[in-house]
């Protein structure tokens with residue numbers, strides 16, 4: 001006879017060990033997934049897309065997240081707004097395609113028409129006392145920073161948090177002028193795993209040498225950091241001093257470690273790529289013109305973190321944006337976009353395949369290992385396992401996650417970043 005163990009969620013959170021992966025229900029249970037949406041996803045500023053995805057009036061993209069469908073649309077005044085994709089008549093979805101260009105937002109059900117600013121402008125055969133002004137689309141909070149479109153679902157997500165993040169990250173990002181850059185490729189990597197497995201994987205490079213031959217070839221730190229961590233740390237420090245002497249903001253900005261309570265921790269980290277490598281490309285040679293107002297190749301890469309679900313990697317000639325969207329308890333959507341400077345021309349200045357090579361091949365590999373991780377975790381025999389010293393980024397993420405769910409704060413782990 002089996003006896004079903006009943007443990008409250010709070011007890012389950014309390015009995016997790018910060019230096020170990022989580023118990024199985026955190027990766028498989030529907031009700032915990034729903035708590036994650038409520039407690040974590042809905043309280044973040046969520047990255048939607050880069051502004052270059054909707055350059056003209058009427059251009060829109062949909063973002064499906066937390067059971068909502070959000071339309072981000074550029075108005076005739078050039079302003080990017082966001083609305084819930086819910087008709088005010090009887091609630092139909094309005095935009096059905098993931099992206100496109102529209103003159104108006106017209107509901108396919110009974111043809112109510114909204115303008116690009118969300119006002120209802122046409123509603124056929126309504127009674128005389130019906131006032132269209134009372135029925136605009138429900139707005140969604142939106143903020144565009146450095147060309148990055150963010151939305152927030154909960155009403156009490158503070159704009160100050162985004163201000164704080166952008167102020168801290170601005171010096172790292174501003175020389176790259178992301179607002180003037182353009183997306184040249186976007187790829188979706190559907191992942192059959194809980195979002196935390198996808199994020200845990202993204203935040204450590206313990207797996208890189210075995211799973212990512214291409215990434216490991218480009219990024220010297222993978223093997224140098226494993227074999228001679230002290231020597232690698234000294235080399236990074238030397239580079240940071242050298243960069244700073246030339247006015248490049250390069251010092252490690254902590255995320256996950258200093259504050260486990262922060263709802264949306266942010267941080268930045270900068271390191272050299274590899275001797276003889278200008279950028280994150282197959283042969284190390286540049287793949288596009290220098291971004292923004294950079295005037296020289298400093299041969300570094302910068303990682304910026306905006307909470308658990310959005311990351312930006314900057315190389316001197318391109319940026320790679322990673323958006324993680326929890327879809328179901330065993331499904332996550334990973335979307336990667338690549339940006340180059342806005343005036344670069346395909347064929348002359350860049351070749352898409354060369355720009356996307358490293359992160360595309362690496363993300364395909366990651367999808368496979370994350371899926372296999374979920375399959376193993378599904379087993380009744382799965383039990384939490386111990387993190388290596390190289391998985392401090394994952395350890396800190398999991399400790400932060402438990403704190404967000406009311407667990408007692410585990411205290412910061414050693415260094416800051418994932419990879």
Ligand code: FES
Pocket residue numbers: 087088089090091092107108109110111112
């Ligand atoms: S539900 Fe949209 S017009 Fe009826």
Ligand SMILES: [Fe+2]
Pocket residue numbers: 201202207208211212362366
């Ligand atoms: Fe990976």
